[in-house]
């Protein structure tokens with residue numbers, strides 16, 4: 131996509147620290163190439179600042195800045211190098227880490243500074259006065275070298291509680307030396323919104339400095355704390371994509387910018403960028419090798435998924451009745467979930483989503499609702515098995531069973547031998563296009579063998595099935611207390627290379643349940659391929 135150029139409006143900063151604080155999350159280990167990919171996504175999204183890491187401290191970050199300079203043509207963002215104020219008792223021009231910040235050639239530097247007197251004493255092992263000098267001198271030096279400078283006041287809120295005069299003095303020292311923004315950090319993440327609002331208001335009134343907010347999510351309030359700071363006058367928000375960050379994470383960039391754009395009616399992104407948010411969130415998740423969170427506000431696949439029948443009945447009249455915003459505005463979409471909580475409206479809307487016109491037929495829709503509820507009582511679950519539901523719906527709409535093939539029998543044999551070797555084999559007998567097919571195949575397990583035998587049996591009459599692949603398989607024991615007597619639910623995901631679909635089977639043994647799910651998976655594959663069903667009574 132192409133964005134229109136951003137007007138040079140510096141009045142509000144969206145500052146992303148995924149590549150620095152996000153990378154501090156347990157389980158994230160970014161290569162330089164990963165960082166470059168993420169930086170491109172963030173620039174495309176239109177954040178104003180991308181904190182790329184700590185050059186001079188982390189060799190990969192030093193390398194990132196070297197490569198980003200030439201390999202990324204930033205259209206929206208300015209690159210930010212993160213680092214600490216000079217060491218106590220060292221002249222700033224002799225401090226190797228400060229030199230590394232300059233060597234990164236990033237146009238912006240974000241300095242972390244101590245603002246809690248106890249940290250000055252215990253972590254820096256220096257005096258409050260020397261810490262103020264470290265802040266002043268480092269900011270002034272970097273400004274004199276032509277850098278824009280932001281200062282992250284670490285542990286600001288805890289420091290302010292312990293010694294408000296000293297914490298405020300650090301803000302004055304930073305701003306007085308030329309820091310453009312002084313960022314109040316809730317480093318331990320223990321704050322709640324009302325407290326953040328009160329402190330930001332007080333510091334703003336006392337110093338007149340331009341303030342920012344950096345909130346960790348240890349109370350689950352990082353997004354709320356960030357917005358509370360904005361309410362109190364902060365004009366710079368530090369966030370990370372998908373909320374990645376040290377311990378439980380940071381303020382999540384996506385709900386923060388969505389709130390600013392959609393709820394505060396404040397333009398903080400280039401035109402059109404918000405509609406790319408879901409795609410960009412998922413792309414970044416893939417790059418950091420974490421599954422995108424299904425329940426993330428705005429961008430999760432469940433963010434606009436509706437399950438309750440009463441919700442669906444109101445949504446049928448107007449989606450706004452059960453949605454706080456239009457999902458299209460953030461690049462997401464509404465989905466109807468079908469389950470035993472569905473009512474007629476859920477089924478009608480799901481039909482619409484699947485392109486099946488139920489024509490307002492109350493009786494037909496009522497039959498589908500009943501069938502779903504009864505099946506779910508027996509252990510089926512359609513909310514994650516859209517393809518099985520679509521087959522059921524089309525069958526009810528057609529008023530007759532829709533068969534693409536008819537199974538005569540199947541069996542799976544697992545043979546274990548005393549020498550530890552084993553052989554697993556399945557045989558399938560079925561009818562398709564009037565022909566009786568018998569196929570036997572081996573597999574790694576009984577379901578794999580059945581899947582292969584079913585494909586072999588069908589591939590002569592239905593060569594379209596050759597490209598089908600079973601890509602996911604989940605089995606869940608329902609009512610586990612009954613041990614081997616319990617019911618098993620199986621969900622199978624199948625792909626034809628262009629799309630994936632999920633089907634469900636339930637049985638008193640796992641292989642029987644798997645067979646049902648496979649049977650639906652192949653029937654749906656044929657439906658997708660445009661094959662006409664053979665109809666009833668073959």
Ligand SMILES: CC(=O)SCCNC(=O)CCNC(=O)[C@H](O)C(C)(C)COP(=O)(O)OP(=O)(O)OC[C@H]1O[C@@H](n2cnc3c(N)ncnc32)[C@H](O)[C@@H]1OP(=O)(O)O
Nearest residue numbers: 184187188214215216217242243244253254255284317376
């Ligand atoms: C809240 C945050 O998330 S801030 C970001 C934190 N990120 C990281 O720590 C990741 C990168 N860190 C590193 O690579 C290393 O920790 C380094 C290179 C920064 C420092 O490594 P080392 O010198 O081996 O020391 P160590 O990791 O134990 O850190 C303690 C040193 O940092 C100094 N320090 C801590 N905070 C600050 C600060 N705000 N300003 C200046 N110095 C600081 C301490 O005084 C101590 O110095 P000393 O060893 O001379 O007494």
Ligand SMILES: CC(=O)C(=O)O
Nearest residue numbers: 151282284285315317
């Ligand atoms: C700077 C930072 O990451 C913090 O204080 O949490």
